[in-house]
Amino acid sequence: METDLNWCAVLAHHATRTPDQPLTVFEGVTTTYAQMAARSAALAAGLRALGARPGDVVGLLSYNCPELLEALFAANHLGGVAMPINWRLAAPEVRYLLEHSGATALVCDAELLELADAATAGLEGSLARVAIGADAPAGWLALPDVRAAGEDDADPAWVPAAPDDVHRLMYTSGTTGRPKGVMLSHANLAWKNLAHLVEFGFQRDDLGLACGPLYHVGALDLTTTTLVAAGATVIVHRAFDAAAVVDEIERSRVTTVWLAPAMVNAIMALPDVASRDLSSVRVIINGGEKMPIPLIERIQRTFPSAWFADAYGLTETVSGDTFLDRGSIIAKLGSVGRPCLHLELDLWDDEGRSVSPGERGEVVLRGPKVFRGYWRDAEATERAFAGGWFHTGDVGVRDEDGYLWIVDRLKDMIVSGGENIAGSEVERVLYEHPAVLEAAVVGRPDERWGEVPVAFVACREGATASADELIEHCRGQLAKFKVPKDVTFVDALPRNPSGKVLKRELRGG
Structure with a gap:
């Protein structure tokens, strides 16, 4: 067997070394690393009793909460594949994901059961339905009950994962009209975590804030999984609220957060944001959208200690492929920076040849954090990796220093x-x-x-x-x-x- 790279090994490592270290803080309730390890192992046993097996897909339809992360760990613990689902989708879209993935279990937020019921009505095949919360309606099992049922059979040892085994399935909009399932391996996640820990230097005493949706690689991988790899703590907000984010940063002394451009705009539009003490933040990871210099200067005054790291990344690479260096945001205005560790980036013309600095070309990527392919879609996978590199569909320009600007999209x-x-x-x-x-x-x-x-x-x-x-x-x-x-x-x-x-x-x- 190749080296075991199951993501659960990271959780177990910190649960052993620092068992009482908070992993999450959610609505005033703390879950430690040891508690998360024990709960996810028990939930894995409970899901196994419901029929989930190694290689099976476990759908996760939930607003942000610790149970969402618990279910993700549990899916990997039993050797399965976690599939976070965008709760903003309509029922027919959720149904397509469940059918295409072949999911055998669905863990669902109590407030999203109506959506889940509409999506699964008449669904062929067996689907174990687990509701987050103490009570569950007909047709659903309460997550605490499933976890409790697995406690006696819970095994702290997880099913080993080879580097290329699928850790997670993330569906992303497909240009052919149907979403494509991105297969992210355990190795992809491990290499991403290494690259981002080197980039940002996160440590156990960092305090992150997950305020974006955890079905998205931004909040899940640019904040949460990297901080878990460091053994740090993540404050989890159920959903994004600009005022609540500012209050949390000031009260809890948050050190890092991922914010999409629209989230940054909402925060900077708050009438009292300039008077708040947000000096604890040392890293803000942003989505790489060109902003006017006056707004950048306001952000820098509002977050005086923060590195505003404009980034470029894709679901197919577990996000975070390039980052703009600290202090370069005005000197390299609009740039998304340079590649992270262990990622090769090039720009190709239509003939597959590298272009010179200042010339436009498609961004192509290669490296161990680049995904292994699209779920049940060999043709799309082959197209995406033409020439041995992953074709992003984005058009970029590089300068002589290697900084990248995204200027157009080939994809629709x-x-x-x-x-x-x-x-x-x-x-x-x-x-x-x-x-x-x-x-x-x-x-x-x-x-x-x-x-x-x-x-x-x-x-x-x-x-x-x-x-x-x-x-x-x-x-x-x-x-x-x-x-x-x-x-x-x-x-x-x-x-x-x-x-x-x-x-x-x-x-x-």
């Missing part, structure tokens, strides 16, 4: 509030409306969210539809953030001679 992708939206995914739903002949969805700049999706629609001859009607049609099948914010009706979509829709023209219009 909209980024709204840190969430990826495939235009084709929204178009697929629009085409299901009987009045729609043609549809194209693009991103429109938005001061709050960065971008929002908007639709351009041509109706069939003799058919009519209103913008409100099409938006309502999308609401029933798509997450709220994917629903077009506006619909523009056109006679026909602009196309090139080969028939491809010219979305660049629509964005400009």
Whole structure:
């Protein structure tokens, strides 16, 4: 057997060395490393009793809470694959993830049971349903009961994981209209943690804040898993609230936090933020969105001790591929920095050749934290790794010092509030409306969210539809953030001679 790289080994290491060290603090309740290790082992035994086996996928549909992390550890403990699910998705989208992944268990937040019930109604196959909380409705088992049932059979030893064994499945918007399951291995996570610990120097006395959703690699991997690798403590907020974040930082003396650009904007819009003592923060990891210099200067005054580390990364690489050096944010305005440890980054032209500094090229990546492929999609995996490097679909430019700027996207992708939206995914739903002949969805700049999706629609001859009607049609099948914010009706979509829709023209219009 190859070296065991199961993520649970990290938890066990700290549970042995510093058993009373808090791993999470949630709504005033502390969970230590030793408690998390014992609970996740018992939950793993309970899930095993319900039929979960090594290699099985365990879906995690929950707002932020310690039980979400417990279930993630439990899935890995029994040799399974954890699958965090975006709770902003609509029921048909959640259903697709459960069906495509072949999940055999679903751990769900009590407040999301209605969504889960709608998503699993009539679902073929056996699915163990576990509700987070002391009470569970018909058809569900309460997580404390499942954990308690496994306590007698709980084994502190986890199922060993080879480096390439899948630790986690993360579904990301696919440009072909359906989400793709990103297979992140135990080795991917281990190498990511090493790179980020070297980058930021996190230690046991650091105090992180997980205020972004833990279904997203930003909050989960740029904050939580790296800090757990360091044996540090993470304060967990159930959901993002700008005022609550500022209060928490000031009260608890938080040292590091990941914030998407929209979250930064919300914090900086608070009327009293400039008067608050936020000097404890030494690292803010941000999503790499170009900001005006006056805003940067305000951020630096508000967080006087912080390294504002603009970053670039993808779900396929466990996030955090490049970081902007401390003190370089104005000198290299708009740059997302240079590659982290053990990651090779290059820019290629259409012929697969490296481009010179100052020239545009597709960002390609190679290294041990790059994912192993897409779940049940060999064709997409082969395309993504053409030439032996992972093709990101992002277009970048590098300067002579190796700093990277992201300037365009090859992929049909909209980024709204840190969430990826495939235009084709929204178009697929629009085409299901009987009045729609043609549809194209693009991103429109938005001061709050960065971008929002908007639709351009041509109706069939003799058919009519209103913008409100099409938006309502999308609401029933798509997450709220994917629903077009506006619909523009056109006679026909602009196309090139080969028939491809010219979305660049629509964005400009």
